Amino acid sequence: MTTSDPILLVGFPAVGDFIRCHSAVQIIAQRFPGRPIDVVTSPVAAPLARMMPHVRKGWALAKRHRQLGFEERRRLVGELRKENYRTAYLMTSTTKAALMTFMAGIPERIGYPQELQFGLLNRFPAGWLGHLWAFGPRKTRIFEEVCSIASLGESPAAEAQWPAPRLVVDPAELDDWRKNQKIDAARPALSLYTAGVDDFRSWPVERFVSIARTYHERGWAIWIIGGARERAGAAQIRAAIPEAVDFTSTPSIDDAMRQIAASTMFLGVDGGISHAAAALNVPCALIYGLNRPYVHGPVNSHVRFLEPPLSTPSWVEDTRGVSEGRVLEALAGLSAEIRS
Structure with missing residues (x-):
């Protein structure tokens, strides 16, 4: 060779x-x-x-x-x-x-x-x-x-580590997308990924609404990312916050990547879209339930995971054990890192 x-x-x-x-x-x-x-x-x-x-x-x-x-x-x-x-x-x-x-x-x-x-x-x-x-x-x-x-099974040297995944959206493509969508680049945007409302990985939609309302009142744009499975959740969020932008009818995964790359922060649940957000270097707060983040979550360093506490009753088998307060705290921490 x-x-x-x-x-x-x-x-x-x-x-x-x-x-x-x-x-x-x-x-x-x-x-x-x-x-x-x-x-x-x-x-x-x-x-x-x-x-x-x-x-x-x-x-x-x-x-x-x-x-x-x-x-x-x-x-x-x-x-x-x-x-x-x-x-x-x-x-x-x-x-x-x-x-x-x-x-x-x-x-x-x-x-x-x-x-x-x-x-x-x-x-x-x-x-x-x-x-x-x-x-x-x-x-x-x-x-x-x-x-x-x-x-070939060789572990990284003591001073090194295996690399985290990376995705890069061309800056010119991102600028063109913002112009076509009439996006104000100076306005911060919070992207939401709900998964399907009946999916075991999802977080209650009313909690997404509450978080979105809080950031909307602070002047942030609210974007809903995903596809057909996320449209029911998007409809509920927009019913409460009509100014939220529903991107769940996005025609291509390329556009979805531009939407995420243009975001200031990303709030989502376990799923491929969340791995994409982490690889695009967008600060992420990710909510996990039965699927534990250590095994299933992204390994990128700018991700904050939220899981139900160990004291959660055994019958709670999804993400409901994660409170809105903990999510707001995680997002606030990410915002502070962005400003610093």
Whole structure:
């Protein structure tokens, strides 16, 4: 292999999980600075590839529920062969992903053989056998898994640490978006991500309304981010605060990233959009319930997590144990950091 041979990274299909793969991209780019890096993910997440430093190109592979998707994978294999990739890092441990890179003729295929893909994968991170026997609930964070694959199991030096994911929106695109939307760049904006109102990850909408009203009265713009699942929550927020801007009919994920990047602060719950906000370096207050933030949350340093206290009664199985007061306190702390 030469210092210019291209590398393929096969990422996860979900937006949040794919964003976490950018930590692996950064590790690979540091190890092989002259080699181009391309990524494979779902059509939903693929537009994010162009916002990831060190990524040359993103390939989209449609996700097939309960289907093997042979025709789609055959088409992509043909395209991958033309690129002459010499190394593939497989973040996802599925046999289908390993078979795809094998059929594409990529000689070095690195990943965890979680589905016993010996032969389809031919290089494993250190400690792979212990990982293979870690059945049951996930024993490590996805962040740690993707970094281990990219570094072949080598832990960072004592004075270093694995990099957090990063997304970058082109400043010129952001300026054009503000002009088209008639956004006053001098006015602070609080973005809200509610998830679906019936989603176990969501926070009661009336509490979002209360927080939004407080910041609206302070002169902040209120933006509601998301898609079809968030529209019911957006309607309730706008019914209470008509001046709030509903972006849940956004036509593309690119626009959603511009909306978040233009925000002053972000308040949300567990979800891919929240990972995007953290990777875009927007100060975030994120509310978690059953899914614990250490395992499922972003690793970026400017994120404040809010969880139900340990004393919460066992029947409270969602985010209701997080009070409005704690959220306001977290947002106030983030505001202070922004001003300092």
